[in-house]
Structure formats: structure tokens, C-alpha cells
Amino acid sequence: MNIQAMANEIPSEGEHSIEGIDFITSGDQYLTFTLSHEQYAVDILCVEEIRSWERPTIIPNSPTYIQGVINMRGVIVPIIDLRLKFSIGEASYTETTVVIVLTYQDDVASRTMGFVVDAVSDVLNVESEEIKPAPQFGGCVPPQYIEGLINAEANVVTLLNVANLQLLEKDDNHA
Amino acid sequence: MTVDLSQFIPSFLEESFEGLELMESGLLNLQEGDSELIHSIFRAAHSIKGGAGTFGFENVTDFTHLVETLLDEMRDGRREITSEDTEILLESVDCIRLLIEAARDGEEYDNEKIEQTSKRLTATLDGKNHSKEACDNTEEVVKSPNDLEYLIHFVPELSLAKTGNDPIFLFTALAELGVLTIEADSSSLPALNDIDPLELYLSWQLKLISSASIDDIKEIFEWVEDECELDIIIVDADNLASSSTVQDLEQSSNEQVKEVKETQGVEVSSNSETSNQSEVTKESNAGIKPKAKSDVGSIRVGVDKVDSLINLVGELVITQSMLSELGSDFDMSKVDRLTNGLEQLLQNTKELQESVMRIRMLPISFAFNRFPRLVHDLANKTGKDMELVIKGEQTELDKTVMEQIGDPLVHLIRNAVDHGIESSEVRLANGKPKQGVISLDAYHQGGNIVIEISDDGGGIDRENVFSKAVEKGLVDANATLTDSQVFDLLFEPGFSTAAEVTDISGRGVGMDVVKRNIQALGGRIQVDSTPGEGSTFKVNLPLTLAILDGQLVKVGTETYIIPLISIVESLQIEKEYLNRVSGDMDLYRLRDDNVPILPIYQLFNINSQCTDLDNALLVVVESDGQKVGLMVDDLLAQQQVVIKSLKDNYQQVLGISGATILGDGSVAMILDIPGMIQMALEKAQRIQLKKYPNHTDKVGEYI
Amino acid sequence: MTKVLVVDDSNSIRDMVSFTLKSAGYQTVEAKDGQEGLSKAQGDSFDLVISDVNMPNMDGIALCTELRKLANFKFTPILMLTTESSTDMKMRGKAAGATGWLVKPFNPEKLLATIKRVVR
Numbered sequence: 001m002n003i004q005a006m007a008n009e010i011p012s013e014g015e016h017s018i019e020g021i022d023f024i025t026s027g028d029q030y031l032t033f034t035l036s037h038e039q040y041a042v043d044i045l046c047v048e049e050i051r052s053w054e055r056p057t058i059i060p061n062s063p064t065y066i067q068g069v070i071n072m073r074g075v076i077v078p079i080i081d082l083r084l085k086f087s088i089g090e091a092s093y094t095e096t097t098v099v100i101v102l103t104y105q106d107d108v109a110s111r112t113m114g115f116v117v118d119a120v121s122d123v124l125n126v127e128s129e130e131i132k133p134a135p136q137f138g139g140c141v142p143p144q145y146i147e148g149l150i151n152a153e154a155n156v157v158t159l160l161n162v163a164n165l166q167l168l169e170k171d172d173n174h175a
Numbered sequence: 176m177t178v179d180l181s182q183f184i185p186s187f188l189e190e191s192f193e194g195l196e197l198m199e200s201g202l203l204n205l206q207e208g209d210s211e212l213i214h215s216i217f218r219a220a221h222s223i224k225g226g227a228g229t230f231g232f233e234n235v236t237d238f239t240h241l242v243e244t245l246l247d248e249m250r251d252g253r254r255e256i257t258s259e260d261t262e263i264l265l266e267s268v269d270c271i272r273l274l275i276e277a278a279r280d281g282e283e284y285d286n287e288k289i290e291q292t293s294k295r296l297t298a299t300l301d302g303k304n305h306s307k308e309a310c311d312n313t314e315e316v317v318k319s320p321n322d323l324e325y326l327i328h329f330v331p332e333l334s335l336a337k338t339g340n341d342p343i344f345l346f347t348a349l350a351e352l353g354v355l356t357i358e359a360d361s362s363s364l365p366a367l368n369d370i371d372p373l374e375l376y377l378s379w380q381l382k383l384i385s386s387a388s389i390d391d392i393k394e395i396f397e398w399v400e401d402e403c404e405l406d407i408i409i410v411d412a413d414n415l416a417s418s419s420t421v422q423d424l425e426q427s428s429n430e431q432v433k434e435v436k437e438t439q440g441v442e443v444s445s446n447s448e449t450s451n452q453s454e455v456t457k458e459s460n461a462g463i464k465p466k467a468k469s470d471v472g473s474i475r476v477g478v479d480k481v482d483s484l485i486n487l488v489g490e491l492v493i494t495q496s497m498l499s500e501l502g503s504d505f506d507m508s509k510v511d512r513l514t515n516g517l518e519q520l521l522q523n524t525k526e527l528q529e530s531v532m533r534i535r536m537l538p539i540s541f542a543f544n545r546f547p548r549l550v551h552d553l554a555n556k557t558g559k560d561m562e563l564v565i566k567g568e569q570t571e572l573d574k575t576v577m578e579q580i581g582d583p584l585v586h587l588i589r590n591a592v593d594h595g596i597e598s599s600e601v602r603l604a605n606g607k608p609k610q611g612v613i614s615l616d617a618y619h620q621g622g623n624i625v626i627e628i629s630d631d632g633g634g635i636d637r638e639n640v641f642s643k644a645v646e647k648g649l650v651d652a653n654a655t656l657t658d659s660q661v662f663d664l665l666f667e668p669g670f671s672t673a674a675e676v677t678d679i680s681g682r683g684v685g686m687d688v689v690k691r692n693i694q695a696l697g698g699r700i701q702v703d704s705t706p707g708e709g710s711t712f713k714v715n716l717p718l719t720l721a722i723l724d725g726q727l728v729k730v731g732t733e734t735y736i737i738p739l740i741s742i743v744e745s746l747q748i749e750k751e752y753l754n755r756v757s758g759d760m761d762l763y764r765l766r767d768d769n770v771p772i773l774p775i776y777q778l779f780n781i782n783s784q785c786t787d788l789d790n791a792l793l794v795v796v797e798s799d800g801q802k803v804g805l806m807v808d809d810l811l812a813q814q815q816v817v818i819k820s821l822k823d824n825y826q827q828v829l830g831i832s833g834a835t836i837l838g839d840g841s842v843a844m845i846l847d848i849p850g851m852i853q854m855a856l857e858k859a860q861r862i863q864l865k866k867y868p869n870h871t872d873k874v875g876e877y878i
Numbered sequence: 879m880t881k882v883l884v885v886d887d888s889n890s891i892r893d894m895v896s897f898t899l900k901s902a903g904y905q906t907v908e909a910k911d912g913q914e915g916l917s918k919a920q921g922d923s924f925d926l927v928i929s930d931v932n933m934p935n936m937d938g939i940a941l942c943t944e945l946r947k948l949a950n951f952k953f954t955p956i957l958m959l960t961t962e963s964s965t966d967m968k969m970r971g972k973a974a975g976a977t978g979w980l981v982k983p984f985n986p987e988k989l990l991a992t993i994k995r996v997v998r
Contacts, residue, residue, distance in 0.1 A: 057842040058733055059821075059828055060779035069825065071836045078825040112824050168826055180894060180986070187890035218932045222888045225930075225961045228983020229891060236983065243961070337946075339955035339977035344995045373952070395995075398978030401969070 030124045030150070032157055033100060033117040035082055036089025039157040040117070041124060041150060046162045048101040048112060050120055053093050067116065070099075077101060081116040086140045089118065104162045111166050124157065126150050131159060180230055185473070187226045191275050194219035196544055199268050202261050203547050210250070217246040223271060232278045235271060238289060241296040242267045248300075262555075263299055265548065266292050322353065322386045323409055329396070330378035330404040337373065340399050346381070348395045353385025378404075474574055476534050484530050491523045532719055535575070539617045539626070540568035542577050546588055550613060553592040560599050561592065561611035570617040572624050573719035576696055580626070580716065583689040587628045587712050588613065590686070595630035595710055605707065607631070623698075623740060624718055629711035635704040637661050644670065657767075662702040663800035666690040694798070694849055696720065697738065697832075715740065723818055725835075725845065727811035728794060730775045731783040734843040735807075736816055736835060741848040743795040743802060745810060748772075750789050759862060761788060763804050770795055773855050774806040775846075778830065783808055798849040805851070818845065830854050880997055881905045885915035885929035885941060886959065891982075895928060895959075898986040899993075912936025916944050919951065926997045927956040928980070931967065939974045946975035955996035959984075 030041040049072075056068030056079045065084035069076050079099060083091045099114040131148035139146075147159040201216040220243045227235035242264065248254035270292045277284035327349075331342060349355050358380040365376065383392070389407055396405055498516045501509055543565050550563040572580075596611035603609055616627040637658060644650045644664040656664075664670060668687040693700050698716035717723065717740060725736035726745070752764040761772040772793065776783035785791060785808040793804040816835035821828055832847035882904050886892040889910075896906045907924070909915035913935040919927070927945060931938040938958050945951040955977040960967055968979055980992050 057834070057844065058779075058781060059825070060781070060830055060844070062828070069821070069834060069842050071840055071842050074819075074836065076819050076821060076824060076834050076836075076842055183890045183894045183897070186893060187888075190888055190890055215934065218887070218934065221932045221961055222891070225959070225982040226888055226890050228961070229894065229985065336953055338972065338975050339953055339996065341955075341996070344997075348995050398972075401972060 028126055028128065030126055030157075030159060031100070031120065032122045032124055032152070033098075033120045035086065035118055038088060039121065039152070039155050040082075041157045041159045042100070042102060042162055042165075044123060046102045046104055048103045051099045051101060051114070052095075053097040053099055053116065070114065072101065072112070072114075075112065077112050077114050079114040079116060083116065083118070086145075088140050091116075102162050102166070104166050106163070113166050115165070122152075124150060124152055134158070184230055187230050188275060188279050189473075189475075191223045191226065192272070194223050195268050195272050195275075199265065199548050200544065202265050202268070203551050205256060205261055213246065213250050213256070217243065217250050220246055223275075227275075232275070234289075235274045235278065238267070238274060238293060239271055241293060241300065242271070245296060245300055260299060263292070263295050265551075267296060322384055325381075325383045325385065325389070325392060326406075326408045326410055327381040327383060327392070328378075328404070328406040328408075329381060331375050331399065332402045333371075333374040333376065335375045335399060335402050338398075338402070340402075342375075342377075342379065345395055345399070346379075349381065349383055349392065352387040352391060352395075353383055355384075356382040358382075474535065474537070480530070480534055484527070484534070487523065487527045487530055491520075491527060494519045494523050528722075532573075532722065533571070535573050535719065535721075536571035537574055537577055538569045539572050539577065539624070542572075542581050542584065543568050543615060543617075545581070546584070546615060549585060549588060550592065553589065557592060558598070559592065559596050559611060560609055561596050561613055564612055564614040565616075566614065567617040570619060570624060571718075572617075572716070573721070575720050576624075576716055576718075579692065579696055580714070583692045583714070584615075584626065584628065586686075586689050587714075588615075591628055591630040591632070591710070591712075595632035597633050601633075619718075620715075624716050626714040626716065627711055628714070629709060631709040634706040634708055635662060635665070635702065635710050636706065640664055659701070659703075660800060662704060665702065666700070666799075690799070697723070697740065699740070699798070721818060722815050723835075723845065724813070725816050726794065726813050727837075727843070728775075728792075728805075728807040729809035729811055730779070730807050731781045733779075733781060734811065734837065734841070735775065736843055736845045737794055737796060737805065738832075738845065738848065739813065741796040741798055743797050745792065745794045748788055748791045748793050748806075753788060760859065763793060765795060765802070765804075768802055770802045770804045771855070772804045772806055773851065776806075776808075778851060778854055778858070785809075796848050798852055801852055803852055803855065805846075816843075816845065879903070879905045880925045881907070881923075882993075882997075883907050883909065883915060883919060883924045883927045883929075885909045885912065885927065885933070885938070887911050887930060887933040891930070891959070894986075895989065898989055902990050904993075912938060912941035912944075915941050919945055919948065923950045924954060926993065927951070927954060928993075929956065929958055931958050931960045931971070939970055939976075942971065942974040942976045957992065957996065 029044040031044045031047050032039055032041040034040070051072075054070060056070045058068045059066055059078070062068075065081050067079040067081050069078050071077075081091050083089050093116075096119050097116060098120055099116050100120065101112060101114045103110055103112045105111075131150055134143065134146045134149050136143065141158065141160075144164050145160055147161045150157040150159055198216050198219045201212050201219075205212055205216070220239055224236050224239040224243055227233075227239060245254070245260065245264065249256055249260070254260070270289050273284050274289065276282075329342070329345075335342070346355065346357055360378045360380060361376070363376050363378065364370070370376070385392075389409065392407055393400070396403070494516060498513075498520065501513055501516060505513070546565070547563055550561065554561050591613050596613065597605070597607075599609045602611065611631060613628070613630045616629075618625055641650070641656070641661050641664070644661075644667065645652045647667075647669055649664060649667050649670065650656070666686045666689070668685070670685065670687065690700055693714055693716070696716055697720065698714060700715070701713045702710060703713065704710035723736070724739040726739055726742060728735050728737060746765075748763060754762045754764065754769065756762055762769040763772055764770075770793075772788065774783075774786070774788075774791075775781075776786065785806075788806070791806050792808070792810055793806055794810070795802055795804050797803075816837075818833045819835055821831065821834055828844075830847055830851045831844045832850070833845045834842050835845060837843050880903075882899050884892055884895050884899070884906050885908075886895065887910055892908055892910070896908055899906050907918055907922075909918050911933040912929070915927070915929060916936065929938040929941055936944075938960075942956050942958070945954070945956060956975065958971045958976045958979040959982055960971075960979050961982040971979055977996055978992075980989065984992075
């Protein structure tokens with residue numbers, strides 16, 4: 001059983017056990033993934049689905065981190081390579097390369113975009129007080145994309161802000 | 176009981192707008208003595224008034240009442256039909272529309288206009304006869320609200336029952352007003368043999384103790400007052416009982432009512448409640464308030480269209496079950512049946528698609544309907560004599576396209592009236608009929624709809640247009656242009672100027688806006704004109720915005736779709752017709768034109784193996800009268816594609832109008848030809864700027 | 879169940895009348911003009927007819943005259959819906975055999991109250 005299927009099967013609430021791993025889902029849940037060797041997370045409620053990488057259709061003259069668009073059940077979904085957007089690691093496309101499709105809905109509209117990551121790793125249960133503000137200095141990821149930091153055992157996971165992640169930069173149309 | 180009337184309001188609004196349209200077109204064609212027409216106009220006004228009152232749009236009712244009264248006088252032949260009256264009525268139609276729209280949107284309206292028109296209507300009405308209103312309002316609130324004793328003598332005519340009235344119901348209604356005592360008089364009952372079962376021989380003596388006014392009682396007998404003898408007497412009107420004495424009243428019902436507590440002055444009593452009246456006021460206050468409704472937009476669909484859909488879905492279900500049965504145990508011996516089944520599925524899907532599209536299709540008469548009025552008004556304003564001939568109004572067009580093509584068409588018609596049709600004197604002098612003709616035609620051509628606006632006026636003066644364009648710096652004075660290129664200058668931004676803005680065609684929008692709007696719909700516009708004979712503007716539009724006929728092309732790994740409507744031709748480049756000018760620009764000689772070559776791979780920055788111009792495939796497209804050759808790697812199939820927006824999850828992309836999903840599930844971009852030409856222009860300018868940074872003139876204007 | 883024939887060329891008014899009647903427990907049959915009203919009346923019987931006056935094809939007055947010729951409609955109450963409060967129109971209605979009239983605008987309460995004056 002692979003991790004994607006696992007992530008898909010975890011209910012958002014209650015206790016659940018898959019393959020011997022217990023998921024006790026009390027606080028909010030976050031899906032974690034890796035970009036190069038770094039750990040990142042997004043709110044699991046925004047996760048529409050996790051797909052394996054497929055070559056998208058190019059959007060002419062778009063920035064390199066916008067890989068193109070794919071057809072997801074009749075909906076045109078743009079694909080953004082987070083490794084390129086944040087300049088982390090190398091953008092290689094292997095069998096484990098996955099696309100996390102995130103939908104963010106506000107009062108006006110909902111927007112769906114796919115984000116290329118190296119691999120999906122885990123689901124974290126985090127109480128809101130466990131999310132620490134990120135230090136203001138350093139890092140490849142611009143601060144507007146960072147919601148906070150989560151300590152998961154020895155690792156530090158960067159929690160990303162889905163709404164801002166979906167905002168396109170002004171010059172996104174001109175390479 | 177309460178009934179929520181608001182659910183009927185959308186239907187009322189729709190009906191009213193239809194009614195207004197009917198009134199408008201009727202008024203435009205109205206001739207003295209056409210009683211059928213005036214009746215139908217009257218009926219429309221009447222329905223609007225009735226509905227408006229019922230649904231609580233009082234301002235509409237009040238205003239329409241005036242219109243109705245005027246129409247009523249015309250209908251009855253009490254008033255001649257003059258053109259002034261028709262004008263006022265047409266204006267009133269606008270006012271009613273304004274009021275109804277304001278009511279629908281819950282918005283303010285131009286009260287001044289309403290009041291002015293309303294005054295004119297009243298003045299017109301007063302000119303002939305006195306309005307009935309005067310006496311309507313004189314019935315003041317009646318005085319005696321406290322209990323009174325009425326003696327009612329009711330002798331119906333023998334035939335009363337023949338109109339469906341039954342005294343029992345009258346008495347029941349009376350009993351609701353207070354305490355009723357009934358005494359029947361059967362003295363006039365004939366001998367049994369002489370009785371006609373259809374006739375009524377009884378009469379009644381009634382006594383009612385009630386706080387109701389005499390008018391309330393009369394109202395109950397309203398329907399039968401001409402078929403009976405009716406006397407209503409108020410017993411001892413000076414003696415007023417206070418309302419707390421109902422029991423007392425009952426006890427003394429045979430006697431005169433005695434004063435029990437204090438006597439109230441008659442004039443004060445208007446404050447106390449009379450059940451009936453207070454109810455009436457409550458009702459009118461509680462009338463439905465027009466709610467602000469967001470226009471969700473609805474379509475009226477003929478039942479036949481829905482039925483055909485249901486039939487098709489039925490067939491689809493049959494095909495589907497056939498295929499799944501086939502799939503459940505499939506072997507190669509059944510491959511023929513599978514192919515047949517798939518064939519059938521293809522057919523079903525295609526038909527279903529067409530039928531669904533047809534639901535959005537409306538006859539273009541919806542857009543054309545406003546034009547007779549427009550031309551009528553414009554003719555009055557300019558003093559030119561003209562008629563509008565409409566053809567092909569049953570041609571169907573997508574609802575969205577229809578909604579957006581209205582304004583450009585209005586502009587083109589204004590333009591034809593203003594610049595096309597000459598004055599009667601000039602026409603006669605040129606040996607033309609005095610009356611000018613503007614014609615509006617719509618027809619299908621291929622997968623498109625063509626709308627033609629033509630006039631039999633003076634035509635476009637080629638030299639005039641050209642010199643004006645030179646003057647405005649839109650074109651070089653030495654340029655040699657074809658007629659159609661000259662006429663296309665009309666659509667250049669900045670061509671029409673303040674100097675020639677007239678009240679009619681110059682309202683801040685120029686022909687360039689018309690052209691832009693048409694292009695935004697994926698259409699194009701062309702002009703043709705013969706001096707002295709007139710001009711024709713031809714608007715070519717896609718039938719729908721949801722589906723597009725496209726040519727699939729390959730560039731590198733990507734598949735693109737070029738809208739068929741913009742394609743002039745596709746060809747293979749022959750070296751001898753290639754020319755390179757000013758270093759960077761490749762031109763291809765296509766008959767008389769020099770067509771700039773735009774390699775898509777360059778414009779979109781994608782990798783392609785086919786970068787050699789020689790023998791490359793060129794798809795020549797046209798937009799804005801500008802032809803360009805799009806260089807592609809390969810030509811694929813032509814097919815209809817469903818347009819999907821990129822903006823939903825992404826944003827507008829330069830040079831791309833949308834995307835679609837191909838048969839294999841992959842996404843393909845649909846090219847936006849005007850956008851691509853724009854991109855190419857900008858790119859050329861950037862290159863020029865880099866090369867000659869001091870040379871700031873716009874370059875590439877006429878590539 | 880009391881059965882009412884509702885004749886009006888305006889969809890909204892017809893729907894409104896019909897809806898009001900239905901929610902008060904009446905059974906209704908609708909017709910969009912006098913012609914259709916008459917053909918629906920033929921071979922059927924109703925406890926009440928409510929009809930608009932101004933309609934295309936056959937107006938309410940003519941419908942009334944025609945209905946009164948039918949055996950089934952000799953005593954059936956017929957109410958005319960009219961915006962015209964002029965006595966002239968009322969007289970023409972009466973002459974044609976109408977039972978009474980209901981002056982528009984009216985609301986559901988008034989409609990039901992009026993109907994109670996002609997049917998049980």
C-alpha cells in the first residue's frame with residue numbers, strides 16, 4: 001500500500017488504523033510532504049487529491065515553475081512545481097514525484113491547483129498551539145507563504161498557507 | 176391564510192416585458208381603424224396594470240392606469256389616433272419598462288422622466304374628457320364605525336339565480352359583519368303547479384347589527400343590485416352604542432339600541448376600529464414588497480426541445496446498456512457489435528450535444544425587436560424618411576451571444592441612419608426613392624451566423640475616409656490600399672473624432688468599440704460599400720460561445736487549436752515567395768498580400784524541430800483585416816471543441832483564448848488570433864527598440 | 879372537492895389564482911383564453927368559473943355568454959376579473975350572465991373571501 005492511497009483513506013476525524021499505523025485524529029490534520037530534504041505541510045482539508053505526475057500541457061510564456069495545465073475530470077487545473085517556485089532541490093520527475101491538488105475556497109470562488117512535490121510523507125495531528133511562528137530571517141520560501149512551523153519529533157515542518165500559495169505573482173505571465 | 180406571492184413575480188416580470196415589447200411594436204405599426212391591433216395593445220397594458228397591482232408594484236399600476244385610460248379611449252373610438260399620442264404612448268412604454276426594471280432590481284429610477292410623461296399623459300387625457308379619478312377619491316372614510324342597526328329589505332328579481340348568485344351567500348357575508356336576523360317572505364310563491372324551478376320567488380327582511388358602514392353592506396349586494404329591490408335603512412342613526420355592548424345588543428335586538436355608556440362624538444370615532452376597514456388597510460400595507468433580485472438569468476425553452484432531449488437520453492441509456500452487456504463477457508467474435516455500438520454512441524452523443532446547445536438558442540428576433548422603435552425614433556430625430564426591413568428573425572443564436580451583440584448592432588444601425596441614409600431631398604435629387612431603406616438580415620452560414628446591416632444610402636466615400644485616416648496619422652499618405660482595407664480604417668481606434676460626433680451615432684463609442692465587442696465574441700465584421708448605392712456591414716458570429724470549430728495543429732510536443740473562423744487558408748511555404756525584410760521579419764507573398772510569418776514556437780517559447788521556413792506549414796489567419804501566417808509543425812484534424820476557461824483556476828494568458836480537452840483526455844490550448852498578432856507586434860517593437868533605442872516611432876504598425 | 883375553472887391570458891395571474899385556490903383546498907383547471915376555457919368547460923362541470931375579461935381569441939364576456947348556454951353552467955357562479963371599475967364593464971358582464979366581479983388588484987385573501995360568497 002503506498003502512501004498516497006493511505007493519505008486518501010485517512011478520515012478527517014476519529015480514530016483510524018491503516019496497516020498497523022494508528023491515526024488518532026484529534027487536532028487539525030496536516031498533510032506533510034518533502035521538497036528535497038525539507039518537510040512541508042498543508043491543511044488536509046484543502047487536499048483535493050494526490051496524483052502521480054503526468055506531463056501537463058504547456059502554458060505559453062509562463063514562468064518555469066508553472067508546468068502547465070492538466071485535465072482533472074473535465075476541469076483545467078494548473079500545475080505548479082513547488083521545488084522550482086521555492087528554488088529547493090532539483091526538479092526531477094520520477095515515479096515517486098507526485099502532485100498534490102489543493103482547493104481553496106473563499107466567499108467568492110474556489111480555486112484548484114496542483115503542486116508538484118518530491119513525495120508525500122505523513123499526516124500530522126497538530127493542536128493549534130503547537131504551530132509556532134516562523135523566524136523572519138533566511139530560507140528560500142518567501143514569508144507570505146509560511147503559516148508557521150511545526151515540530152514533529154526531530155524534524156521541523158514548515159506549514160504553508162494554501163490561499164497565498166494559489167495567488168499568482170504579477171509577472172507570472174511573462175517569463 | 177397567507178400565500179407567498181413572490182414566487183410569481185419573475186413570471187410576472189417576464190410577461191410584462193413581453194407585453195411591453197408587444198405594445199411597442201404595436202404602437203409603431205398603429206393606424207387609425209386597426210381595432211384588432213389597438214385591442215391587443217390595450218390588453219397588454221391592462222395585463223401589466225392588473226399584475227402590477229396584484230404583486231404590489233403600485234407605481235407601475237398608477238402609471239399604467241393612465242396609459243390604459245388613453246388606450247381605452249382609442250379603443251372605443253372616443254379618441255383619434257394621432258402621431259403625438261402614439262409618441263406619448265411609446266414614451267410611456269419606456270417609463271413602464273423603467274419602473275418594472277427598477278422594481279425588479281430594487282433600484283431607484285428616473286422619477287423626473289416618469290413624472291413628466293405622466294403629466295403629459297394626464298394633459299392629453301384632460302384634453303378630451305375628464306378623468307374618472309376625481310370622483311374616485313371623494314369617497315372619504317365613512318363615519319359611523321360603531322354598531323348600527325340596519326334594516327334591509329331585499330326583493331330579488333325572479334331571474335336572480337340565473338347569474339349564478341344565491342341569496343344564501345349574500346346572507347352569509349352579511350352575517351360576518353355582525354348579528355343578522357333573517358325573515359323570509361314567501362307570500363309571492365305561486366301555486367306548486369305554476370312554479371318555475373329556475374326562478375326565485377322569495378323576498379327577505381333582514382336586520383343587521385354591525386359596526387360596518389352602509390357601503391360595506393351595499394358592497395355585498397354589489398353583484399345583484401340591478402336585479403333586486405334593495406332598501407337599506409339605518410335605524411336610529413343618532414344613537415350610537417359603544418363596542419363593548421354586544422351582549423346588550425343581542426338582548427335588545429328587537430328594540431331600539433339604547434345608549435349604554437358614554438356617547439362618543441361622531442367626528443372622533445374615525446379612530447376606533449372597524450373590523451373591515453382596518454383589515455383592508457392592513458392588506459394593502461402587507462402587499463408584497465418588490466424584492467431586489469439578482470438576475471440569475473433564465474431561458475424559456477420550448478417543450479419540444481426538452482422532449483427531444485429526453486428522447487435522446489433514452490437512446491443513450493439503451494446504447495449504454497447494450498455496451499455494458501457486451502463488455503461483461505467480451506470476446507473477439509463480438510468485435511463487430513462493439514464497433515456498431517460505439518458508432519451508435521458517437522451518434523447519440525453528437526445529437527445530444529446539438530440538442531443541449533439548441534436549448535440555449537433563441538431566435539434573433541429577441542435582439543431585433545428593439546430596432547423598429549430605434550429606427551422610428553431616429554427617423555423622427557433626424558427628419559429623414561426611412562423604413563426598417565427585417566429578415567431572418569427566426570434565425571437562432573446562443574443566448575449569451577445575443578445579449579452581447581445588441582449594443583454593437585444598435586451602434587451600426589445608428590450609424591446607418593446617421594451616415595448612411597441621405598435626406599429626402601438629396602435622395603430625390605439623385606433619382607432614388609424618397610424613403611430610405613435600412614435592412615437587417617440574419618442567416619446561418621457554415622457554423623456561423625451572419626448578421627447584415629445594410630442601407631441604400633450614399634455609401635462610404637473612399638477618398639474621404641482615406642484622407643481622414645492620413646490626417647489622423649493612421650495610415651501613410653502614399654500607401655496603396657484596397658477598398659476593403661480603406662473601409663477597415665473606419666474601425667481603427669481614433670478614427671471618428673469629436674468633430675463629427677452627432678447626437679445619434681456619436682455617443683462616445685466608436686466603431687472600434689463595435690469591432691472590439693464583436694471580436695470578443697469570437698466574431699468579425701466586414702464592410703462593403705458602393706458609392707451612391709449604399710453600404711453593408713456584415714457581422715460574422717459563432718453560433719455559441721461554448722463550442723468552437725477548430726483546426727488542430729502540432730507545434731513541438733504541443734497541440735494547439737486555431738478557430739476555423741479566422742483561418743483564410745493553409746499552405747506549404749514555397750521558397751520563392753519568401754521575403755525577408757528589415758532583417759527580422761519574414762514575409763510570405765500570398766497573391767497580392769505580403770503576409771508576415773509568425774512561427775508559433777518562437778512566439779510561445781517552445782521547443783520545436785521544425786524551425787526551417789522552407790517547406791514549413793503555414794496557416795494563414797486573419798484578424799482586424801490583418802493577415803498573418805502561423806507557422807506550425809503539422810496540421811492535424813478539424814473538430815469541434817468545447818471551450819473551457821483558463822481563468823477559473825488560473826488566469827488569462829496572452830495569445831490563448833481558452834483550453835479544451837481532447838479525445839485522449841489531454842488539454843489543448845485554443846489560440847487567440849488577435850491576441851497573438853498583438854504579441855507579435857509588441858515583440859517586434861521591443862526588438863526595434865533594442866536595435867534603435869533612439870528611434871521612438873511606432874514600428875510594425877502595418878506589418 | 880370544489881372544482882374551479884380559471885381563465886386568464888396572463889400566466890402570472892393565472893398561476894397566482896390557481897395556486898391560491900389550490901392551497902385553500904380547491905381543485906383548479908386552467909385555461910389561457912376564452913376559447914380554451916370554453917372547450918375545457920364543455921363536457922365537464924365546475925363549481926365556479928373565474929375569468930379575466932380582456933383576453934385574446936375569446937374575451938371573458940363572450941365566454942360568459944357561451945357558458946350560460948351550456949346546461950351544466952346555468953347556475954354556476956362566474957366571476958369576472960377586471961381592472962375596470964367602470965359600471966359599464968360590470969353591466970356588460972352582468973348582461974352576459976356573470977355572477978359577480980373581482981376588481982384587480984386583489985390579493986389571495988380577498989380572492990378567497992370573494993369566492994366564499996359564491997361557493998360553499
